[in-house]
Amino acid sequence: MSYVRISEEEFREATPDCFEEFPNPGGELVFFYPVGSFLVKIYSSIIRGESRGVGKDAIRVVLYSNQTEKGTLSRKIYRVPGWGERTIKVAREFYRLAKKADEVSCEVCGAATIPRRSKFGYFLGCSKYPKCRGTTSLKILR
Numbered sequence: 001m002s003y004v005r006i007s008e009e010e011f012r013e014a015t016p017d018c019f020e021e022f023p024n025p026g027g028e029l030v031f032f033y034p035v036g037s038f039l040v041k042i043y044s045s046i047i048r049g050e051s052r053g054v055g056k057d058a059i060r061v062v063l064y065s066n067q068t069e070k071g072t073l074s075r076k077i078y079r080v081p082g083w084g085e086r087t088i089k090v091a092r093e094f095y096r097l098a099k100k101a102d103e104v105s106c107e108v109c110g111a112a113t114i115p116r117r118s119k120f121g122y123f124l125g126c127s128k129y130p131k132c133r134g135t136t137s138l139k140i141l142r
């Protein structure tokens with residue numbers, strides 16, 4: 001893979017206007033967008049104006065839920081050509097999953113649901129996991 005350097009201006013331009021900059025003094029450039037009880041965050045891997053050199057540092061898109069401390073979904077986007085489109089695609093996907101999760105309650109206990117990912121793809125899991133193991137397939141919701 002050939003990695004590319006991304007300038008802060010390039011990254012700002014590629015990020016949809018609805019995203020706001022997340023305060024992260026001294027750290028990497030982070031953007032966020034709230035969706036109901038969720039938050040989509042984009043970690044740019046850009047510090048002090050430019051992305052770090054070749055290596056593992058990737059752009060990350062993370063979906064956070066009010067229900068849990070940790071990110072519920074996370075995806076790495078390597079800094080290779082096409083990174084901008086892929087970042088937006090993942091952010092959109094997380095946005096749609098968050099919207100769906102806010103509309104659907106756990107079939108078992110009625111609690112809120114959270115988007116999760118398994119090797120079979122995305123699904124909605126109970127926010128009370130591991131106490132409740134209720135899941136909803138996203139296929140039957142379409």
Ligand SMILES: [Zn+2]
Nearest residue numbers: 106109126132
């Ligand atoms: Zn449940």
